Every structure is written in C-alpha cells, then in structure tokens.
Amino acid sequence: MKLLMVLTLAALPLCCSAGSGCQLLEDVIYNVINSGVSTAQLKQSIQQFIPDNATANAVDEFKQCFLQQSNDTLSNIQNLMERIYGSFWCKAY
Template sequence: MKLVVVLMLSALPLFCYAASGCASMEDMIVNTLNPSVTEDQYIEGLEEFIPADTSKQLLVEFRQCFLDQSNRTLSNVQVMMDAIYNSRQCASY
C-alpha cells in the first residue's frame, strides 16, 4: 500500500508539470478516497482514461486498497493531497 502511494505521489508533479492541470487527478483521488462513491460512479468518472476491461478491474482493486484503510488514514491522505495541490510547485498549473 505504501509503495502505491509513493508511486502515485511521485507521478503527481509530472502530471502537473505536463500542463494538463491537477483537476482530473484531484477528482480521481477524491473519488478513490470517498467510500460513498459507488464502483460504477468511480469507473464512469475515469472512463476516458481506461483502455480495456482489465484496467477497470485493476482500478477497482486499487481503490479497494484505499478503502480497506481506516477513516483516519483516508483523512490523512486527503490532507496530504491538499498540501500537494496547494504547494508552490502545483499552484502555477
């Protein structure tokens, strides 16, 4: 789980640097961490980025890794992501 978070966070600056903006990534993270978002809503929100049905299943499993964590951990991940989005490096994008 920690490796997944590290890889996701290491890719975030590159995502912002590519000038594609952080809004899509932020929406994906919010939906990943929100247990009230259904599986269908989660996949629907990412539909344009999913190349195959196998990827859909992997995304569902990826999300489940987060949802298996305690609410405190999910809250801390959201705080961390907010700090990244409000950082000087992401602010200009």
C-alpha cells in the same frame, strides 16, 4: 501497501497551482480517496481512460485498497495531497 498507494498519489500531480492544475486529476483522486464513492462510480467517471478489462480490473483492485482503509488513513491521504499542493515547491508554479 499503504505506502505504495500514498507514493502513487503523491507522484500523480506533475504541476501544481492552487491544486494540481488539472481538475480531472483532482476529481479522480477525490473519488479514489472518498469511501462514499463506489468502484462502479469511479469507473464511470474515468470510463474514457479504461480501454480494456485488464485496466478495469486494475481500477477495481486500486479502489478496493482504499475502501479497506480506515477513515483516519483516508483523511491523512487527503491532508497529504493538500500539503503537496500548498508546498513551497508548488507555489512557484
């Protein structure tokens, strides 16, 4: 399950320039990874992208996966995102 979450986050940024190139995307990733952000706060920050209860439930489950991880795992995910944004392939953008 950890691998699925990491791959999902790694696939999100489609372009990068000193970050993802999209502040909203970076904020969502930060809110998902940050254990100090509750599920309710996450859903409030992306409310415009939640059209129905099924999507809201999926967001709840997705965030819960991260809330169950250790701080080391969350730190590693954050490091992964920083490495992706600073990678050789992203510097071209």
